[in-house]
Amino acid sequence: MRGKLMILLPLIVLELVAIVEAQHHVEEMQHSSNSFSLELIHRHAYMFNHNRPLTQHQRLKDLLRHDIVRHNITSHRLQHRRPAIELPLNPGSDLGIGQYVTMLKVGTPSQMFRVIVDTGSDLTSVRCRYRCSKGAGDCTKKGRINGKRVFNARLSSSFRPVPCSSQRCKVELMTLFSIATCPAPLTPCAYDYGYADGSAARGVFADETVTVGLTDGRKTRLRNVLIGCSDSYQGSNFNNVDGLLGLANTKHSFAAYAVEKFGRKFSYCLVDHLSNINATSYITFGSSASRNRVKLSGNARRTTLELQALTPFYAVKVRGISVDGKMLEIPMKVWDVTQGGGTILDSGTSLTYLTNPAYQTVMEALTMSVSKYPRVKLDAVPMDYCFNSTGFDATSVPKLILHFEDGARFKPHWNSYVIAVGGGVRCLGFLPARFPGVCVIGNIMQQNYFWEYDLTAKKLSFAPSACS
Incomplete structure (x- = not known):
């Protein structure tokens, strides 16, 4: 992995899997609502593993495997030391991982993806195709490649790649492992993330629109959110998910963007990881209205x-x-x-x-x-x-x-x-x-x-x- 410091934590990431449900038509944000939430599902939830339900012993072994890798990365990294939005959280037990996940709607028109919710990762990324033509076999409108959901950036009118010639790419995004190679000024700024367990994510940076559900029941669009368009995921961490929602305490994370728009607060309440799948919790970005849930x-x-x-x-x-x-x-x-x-x-x-x-x-x-x-x-x-x-x-x-x-x-x-x-x-x-x-x-x-x-x-x- 080129000897670089691993920045993304293994999927242990709070793999909060937030699920945004499309129950209402999308509206532009009004000041009458000041928070949004994402539903959290534990990664072991049966809905992700219908064919191989896990025993409690298997779940424990899986949790520990991810925990140990994650803590090793955490330690290594530290040695180099208003309206509210709401996302539903559910235990992802049956995904074969010990984190929480959610569904995130990306692009215009929006495309929905299952992502790990990770308080230790900076970048929000999804499985994605950017370079494709109308006749390309790997860029179908169905949004799937080899059975995996894929964000087709070409179909989104709000997808804006970050140029590799920009100071943002050369300076700001270096902490997210942007690649120095820049064959032409407008070539998208690329990244190469490595994980200590051998997993990796590669792709290009872009500003994109994310659609979320407000706590008053409406929807709103969050514009110019930095995302990673990952055309290559390697390793078992991403087998049952489509990407990752970065909530770390840095300027580039989704949390940083959301709290700036919705009141500088976020909150969550985690149901027991062995709870029934119907037990739902949320991560909320915004004011104390989240306590009403x-x-x-x-x-x-x-x-x-x-x-x-x-x-x-x-x-x-x-x-x-x-x-x-x-x-x-x-x-x-x-x-x-x-x-x-x-x-x-x-x-x-x-x-x-x-x-x-x-x-x-x-x-x-x-x-x-x-x-x-x-x-x-x-x-x-x-x-x-x-x-x-x-x-x-x-x-x-x-x-x-x-x-x-x-x-x-x-x-x-x-x-x-x-x-x-x-x-x-x-x-x-x-x-x-x-x-x-x-x-x-x-x-x-x-x-x-x-x-x-x-x-x-x-x-x-x-x-x-x-x-x-």
Whole structure:
């Protein structure tokens, strides 16, 4: 891969799969609505894998495979350190991946694609054909090539390639791996993304129109959104999806564009990854109107959102972890960015990673409460502690709390860290990471909580919720 730093995170990406449904005719945005949402579907959802439903054990192995690759990339990368829109989110369990996905409508007239929702990736991209003629066999109006949905850029009147001779290509998009080659001034600016697991995406940059559903039920067009027209996807990560929705904390991401238009906030509430397919959640861009979609079951808390500490990720300042009211003895360097530590929230990683000084201490405190149950070793599952949960008493699970520097406390649900993996087996849902390195609060730990990212106030709000 030419020795470059890998920028896109593996499909673990919060693979939030947002689904925009065309229920109403498209209208230009009016000021009467100030948010939009995308539906989120977990990547293991049966709707994506009718022919091979996954067992809980298979799902766990898949989650871990993607998590490990993603965390390796995250660590490597950090070493080089108004109206609202709404998109429905659904668990993508049956896609064979552990993230969330959505449907995105791209172009004019719009074409619909299933994309992974990734808070760690900068660029929104879709499987695409740009260079084609009327008689080309790979550019049919049906929008499919070899059974895969493909965006036919030639059929979109709003598709505007970024010229390779522009400063935007030569300077701004270098961080997204634009290619320096420029045979003619108007040749589209090309990119070549590589993944640590051998997957890759290649194509050209363009400004394009994306159609989304407003929270008042109408539709609106978001113009001049930077997208990647990818004519080459390699690797298993893209087998069951058509592209990726980049939500990272950078100027080029879809999140950055959406929050500028809709009030500098976005929020989501993740249903349990094992929920029935009918359980739907949303990622909403815009004002606090998004809270109307979910009923909170507890008081909301706020903590500081560190937007510059671990770019392009969303970081928080953790002070420590307590178990059953007792603060654990974890070195402060684990949480200190200046000493090689730090903590991020990542909806694209399933399990929660703790660097070794914290991991060992937390595991010791939790294993005491489940040591009376027979220990189990699962095939191809690297979690340290799994056990037979026959006769398991949930009241014996100690209360784990993450304490933030400003006094806020996050109390995850017990089944978000003592997780069911099928066959009467549960596991402690943490994985170890090297230090120096970053701790990651994964999407299972975030489940059944409402999360709101206020990018103006630099605050993260969270509250327990059934996400419905």
